[in-house]
Amino acid sequence: METLFAELVSPGRLVFAGEVRSVVLHGIEGDMTILPGHAPLLTMLHPGVVFATDIAGTGRRAFVSGGFAEMAGDRLTILAERVLPVEELTRDQLEEEILHLQTQRDGTMDDAARARFDVSIGRLVEYKASLGL
Structure with missing residues (x-):
């Protein structure tokens, strides 16, 4: 292998x-x-x-x-x-990361960068839901 x-x-x-x-x-x-x-x-x-x-x-x-x-x-x-x-990931850590990305997204005027932030935020929201957090 x-x-x-x-x-x-x-x-x-x-x-x-x-x-x-x-x-x-x-x-x-x-x-x-x-x-x-x-x-x-x-x-x-x-x-x-x-x-x-x-x-x-x-x-x-x-x-x-x-x-x-x-x-x-x-x-x-x-x-x-x-x-x-x-195994060490908590609800608070995920929420902090989502908030951090939202703040970065809101601070840029570059449409491509905003779209990348939207993808990242969406992934984290979905992941949080899938873990039941």
Whole structure:
């Protein structure tokens, strides 16, 4: 079975580093699944949940508040502004992130940027509802 090395880091925390089968993330160009042998890639991330399937087939989920993902060779590096394992995520944290994005959206006059914020806000509202928070 082919694998790739993935790491998920924030300024204060290494959340995950290891061999995985795949990683699903929310890039600025859209949702994407990164598999072994993926073409080189550098993308900004929308806030949302990154889902990694490890070599045992176990899924690991973490909330990222935005950042970048880089795929080079057989290595995926996700540098996130903030990262929280989903198990540690609370209603207050999600509401704070939604409010933060709404404030940023309201502070820009760029229609494309506002549309990206709308997508991110919508994702977080849906995610919050799906968790029953």
